[in-house]
Amino acid sequence: MNLINKKVTHKRFGMGSIVKQNESSIEINFATENKKFIFPDVFGKHLQLHDKNVADSLEKIIQKKEVELREEEWRKREEKKLYQKNRELRLEHEKLMKNHKLHPESQMVFWCDTEEQISSFSEWKVFSGVIKSGNNKGNTVKPIRLYQNSAVLLTEIDSSGTEKNRRILGVYMVKEDFIGKLCKDGNIPAHSKYRLKLSEQESDQMLFWNYYVNEKSPHKMTWNTGKHRYFDNLRMAQILIDIVELKSDPKERELAQQFLKHFCKMNQISVQDIPKPDGALMHI
Template sequence: MELFNIAIRCSFCNGGQSADKIGYGGICSDDVIKNNIEEEKRPICKNENSFCRQYYDGNIDRKSLDEIINNNGFICYESRMLKDFKAFAGYMQSGANKGKPIAMNKLDKNALCILTTCYPQTVEDMRCIFAAYLVDDSYNDSDRKSGHITTNSKYRFSFSNNEAQRLLFWNYYANNTKPNLAKWCMGEYRYFDNITAAQILKDIANIKKGTNDQKLAFEFFDYFCDIKGINKNLIPELSGALRR
């Protein structure tokens, strides 16, 4: 079976936002909670059993909501994503396995995982990459079957608002059908090949120039190209939907 790298579609989360990351380290602000429920209609956000939905409906107050995460309670994957570097591919939506986690059968160790999102009130063309990491040797069959994408690798990066907006997902990725159209449609993940992964890592390394992450970013790029047998000097031009 051919193995791939993976992109995850994430609800926007500005919890824990700082100068060097766009969020994903706490509970969203009130306006983002409202947007994710009313406008984006994100499944976990609008689920009646979710704590954010209970807060939105007025069944609990903000203090109670904050206390849940302060006591290490689970709100959603997004609220801890840049603390744990752990993503989830979602659940089967139909068939005999409906409701079960989607197994990551085409993902293995030494794959690149990128986390993507759209800022509120922006179009799909502007979907950006806000974090990237190597799926390392700690990834196992249990993780794969559970639909989780995890890492303990040193090769993991989060991006500031400015950096993320320079890493537009659709510069790199194109759908097999209608490749000129930047449209995600169904599902929470997309597989992509090693050349696309190398293109992303090359741009990450260049974006990280002059920062504390510069050395590690270039090391990640070199390491990935080496283990995948890619000549880093012959990486083709970008051919994602926005470059067609």
């Protein structure tokens, strides 16, 4: 909008004429001197245009600018809130990691149905489930034992439905910054690198009960209820060792070896000290 030579009246300096203008300021020639003002802020309270049509057009510009300023202020407030929230989460995360003590059973075994088998490997995550009863009924289950040292084992029962034939489908470390206590949506995502899927033939050779034993009923192979259960760190290491031995493809074998090395480092396990598998199937 060109305001050069437009007549104005200022509350203090009286009548004048606009002689210079840019995006952020205007200069007005009054009877005794020239004065500079911030544009368009000076209009409205301190300065009035004589030309009504131009004044109306300018008012629309000012209103639009005020709306933009309010939106910008709102955006900055929201950004500040988000920054503060993320900062608090980060500090809580750092505190939890600093004070974290390794739990001897901080691994998870998950029972995948047909649909979950597809989604688990396409999205590389599992859902911890929903609480079925009590005061927290309907809330998602928090996988409180899972930290950066944790792996998730994916299993299924074959078409015969015999528990002793439960097969291992794959395994992954949890995402690098995952902390179960902070997991609100129940989704347990995979590490960006350490994730292994077994072929059909490999799964047939990796039976879960070769490694797992229910301490309360060591001679029984029953899953009972629920989609998942926590699992011993050493038993998970046993599984990883056997997966390494099972892999014939050089690239897959190398990744499995790196997975095992990373897992043992995170769980403070020496590979030499890992005992041989001693699951329930070994005692039949």
